Amino acid sequence: MSKVNPFSVAQHQLDEAARRLSLDPAAHEFLRWPQREYHFTLPVVLDDGATRIFRAFRVQYNTSRGPAKGGLRWHPDESIDRVRALAAWMTWKTAVLDLPLGGGKGGIACSPKSMSIAEKQRLARAYVRAVGAELGLHRDIPAPDVNTTPQIMAWTMDEFETRLGRHEPGVITGKPVSIGGSAGRDNATSYGGLCIIREVDKLIGISLDRARFAIQGFGNVGGGLAKLLYESSGHVVAISAEDGAIHNDKGINIPKALDYYESKAGHLAGFDGGDAISNEQLLACACDVLVPAAVEHVLTERNAGSVQAKIIVELANGPSTPQADKIFQDRGVLVVPDILANAGGVTVSYFESVQNAHNYAWSPEEIRAQLDRRMTAAFRSVHQVATEKPVDHRLAAYLLAVDRVAHACRLRGWV
Numbered sequence: 001m002s003k004v005n006p007f008s009v010a011q012h013q014l015d016e017a018a019r020r021l022s023l024d025p026a027a028h029e030f031l032r033w034p035q036r037e038y039h040f041t042l043p044v045v046l047d048d049g050a051t052r053i054f055r056a057f058r059v060q061y062n063t064s065r066g067p068a069k070g071g072l073r074w075h076p077d078e079s080i081d082r083v084r085a086l087a088a089w090m091t092w093k094t095a096v097l098d099l100p101l102g103g104g105k106g107g108i109a110c111s112p113k114s115m116s117i118a119e120k121q122r123l124a125r126a127y128v129r130a131v132g133a134e135l136g137l138h139r140d141i142p143a144p145d146v147n148t149t150p151q152i153m154a155w156t157m158d159e160f161e162t163r164l165g166r167h168e169p170g171v172i173t174g175k176p177v178s179i180g181g182s183a184g185r186d187n188a189t190s191y192g193g194l195c196i197i198r199e200v201d202k203l204i205g206i207s208l209d210r211a212r213f214a215i216q217g218f219g220n221v222g223g224g225l226a227k228l229l230y231e232s233s234g235h236v237v238a239i240s241a242e243d244g245a246i247h248n249d250k251g252i253n254i255p256k257a258l259d260y261y262e263s264k265a266g267h268l269a270g271f272d273g274g275d276a277i278s279n280e281q282l283l284a285c286a287c288d289v290l291v292p293a294a295v296e297h298v299l300t301e302r303n304a305g306s307v308q309a310k311i312i313v314e315l316a317n318g319p320s321t322p323q324a325d326k327i328f329q330d331r332g333v334l335v336v337p338d339i340l341a342n343a344g345g346v347t348v349s350y351f352e353s354v355q356n357a358h359n360y361a362w363s364p365e366e367i368r369a370q371l372d373r374r375m376t377a378a379f380r381s382v383h384q385v386a387t388e389k390p391v392d393h394r395l396a397a398y399l400l401a402v403d404r405v406a407h408a409c410r411l412r413g414w415v
Contacts, residue, residue, distance in 0.1 A: 004297045004321055006085035007198050012322050014088070017398035020391070035083055036060040040130040042108070054123060058106040058131045061087035064408035067138050067318060068104030069175075071145025072127070072156070078107040082296075087147075089317055090346065093339040097378050097399035099350050104140050106131070112147045121155050126166070128159035131397055135160060137170045143309050144174035144350045146398060152185075154179055170356030173349035182352035184367035185345075188223030191368060192344020193315045194232070195375040196336055197289065198310060203383065206288055212249075214287040214309065216237035216279065217294030218261055218268065219367070221315050221342070225291060230254035238282045240294075241268040245282040247360040249275030283307060292319035299324040307333065314338040329392050337394035339401065340382055347374055 011032050014052040018028040040056040057080050060068040070090040073083070083105045091103025108127060112120060134140055143152050157179070169180035184191070201208055213229055214237045215222045226236050234252055238247045240256060241261065245268070246252060253272050260271045269276070283290065290309035292298055296318035297306070304324035312328065312335045313357055315318065320328070320335065328335050348371055355361055362370075386396035409415050 003253065004300070005081055006089070006296055006318055007081040009297070009318060009321060010088040011115075011397055013394070013400065015394060017402040018138065020107070020389075020395065020399060021403055021406070023402070023406060024415065027409060030409065030415050031406065034059045034061045034087060035063060036134075037080070038131060039080065039132060040127070042123065042126040042130055044126050046119055047116050054108055054110050054126075056108040056127055056130065056142070057083045058134065059087040059104060059139050060134070061103040062091045062409075063102035064405055064407055064412055065095060065415065066101040067098070067136070068140040069099075069101040069143070069349065070104035070106065070367065071110070071345075072106040072148050074108050074110050074112045074123075074147040074152075074211060076109065076111045078109040083107045085296075086317055089339055091405060092398060093343050093402035094347055094350075095235065095380065095404040096339050096397050097343045097345065097347055097374055098404070101346070101350060104142075105145075106115055106142055120233065123156040124152050125159040128156055128163070132160055132163050135171055137168055137353065141170070141174055141349070141353060143346070148174075150174055150176045150181060152306045153181075168352040173352040175286040175352075180352075180356050182348055182355055182367060183362065183364040184371065185348045185352060186220070187224040187228070188348035188367075189221045189315060189342050189345035190228055191311060192347065192371060192375045193221075193225050193291070193293075193341055194228045194377055195344070195372050196341050197229075197294070199376060199379045200289075200334070200336065200382075204311075206311065209233040209235070211235060212237045212286065213289045213291060214282055214285050215291045215293055215298065216245075216282055216298060217292065218257070218296070219266070219318065222293030223258055223261065225293065225315065226252075226254045227258060229404060237287055238274075238277070238285050240279050240282045241266060243267045243269045245277045245279050246271055246274040247277045247282065247285055247341050249286070272336070289313060292316045293321070297321055301327065303391075304328060305331075308345040310334065312336065315342045315343050317342065325392070325394060328347040335392065335394055336379075337397050340378055340393070340397045342380065344371055344375060347371055 087105035094101040284306040293315035301323035304327035316400035
């Protein structure tokens with residue numbers, strides 16, 4: 001089976017929305033491609049004195065509604081097409097949430113788990129030296145993503161401010177709270193997902209205290225949602241990490257699983273809270289709500305037919321291929337798409353920049369209340385479009401987002 005190109009998937013999703021919107025051909029073509037993208041080679045001296053060359057990228061997909069906003073990923077298999085796709089999805093995500101932001105993304109092809117702390121700091125600073133001229137509070141605002149942490153964001157901000165010669169903390173979000181980070185940023189995507197699940201419950205009555213949840217991915221996002229569900233009396237029956245999955249139809253003790261996961265450096269193999277299964281088996285296990293919360297393209301035409309869940313909440317970026325989407329539509333599976341379901345992170349990142357701009361910090365309660373309000377409003381807007389058209393919720397989210405971005409482009413006279 002050929003490998004799925006994530007940017008081709010992103011373009012396909014846009015194309016369907018553009019067709020339904022009868023988008024002007026020039027506007028459609030303009031939105032199919034990034035406005036700007038940058039490729040870098042970063043020489044970094046390692047601890048042993050050798051110099052390694054790293055490939056890095058930054059894509060500013062569309063800035064018609066505001067400065068580019070998007071995470072910085074460190075991954076061995078990072079590629080320009082993946083970064084393009086993620087920047088496109090970020091563009092639609094900020095538009096769905098009606099944030100005054102555009103979409104961007106960055107990436108470095110590296111193996112952070114094999115790097116020392118000092119090497120990571122040198123790499124973070126090298127990236128800013130390469131891309132720094134393109135960043136800014138009113139230009140492009142990076143944030144953490146796969147394998148990047150608040151500490152890496154702190155180094156990134158410090159290098160940018162050193163080059164600038166003054167403080168500008170809002171240019172980087174996801175920082176430690178003690179140097180301008182926002183309360184609630186660490187679990188914002190998870191809490192946003194919980195808000196979405198609550199709205200789905202209101203819509204079709206899944207009953208949080210009785211529904212069975214399977215969560216694929218137990219990192220910051222998936223593990224965070226599992227903890228929130230457990231605290232809300234949710235019944236999490238399956239969880240997974242890179243080395244395999246755990247299933248327990250009676251419910252998994254999530255605090256115990258999180259302690260084990262952290263003690264084993266991100267592994268679940270050997271956890272005694274359930275039966276060991278594969279990641280593929282988790283996707284097909286008996287559950288009411290499936291939450292892909294790891295990487296893209298785990299749900300394909302090969303396994304979509306075996307998914308037993310009636311609701312899929314996409315906390316990962318791009319977890320479903322278009323072919324899988326078609327199968328889910330035919331089977332009546334409700335898919336809450338990534339550009340809506342996982343928008344909690346970028347929303348609180350936006351809050352962080354606003355707080356930095358005013359040199360003020362909101363309380364955790366204020367952050368959660370504002371995040372809840374925005375996620376709820378976005379879900380209801382998407383559901384209204386899905387009901388009125390009628391279309392599935394992914395297409396509804398795209399219709400809403402693409403129309404908003406295209407309108408901004410037209411107002412500016414770009415197309």
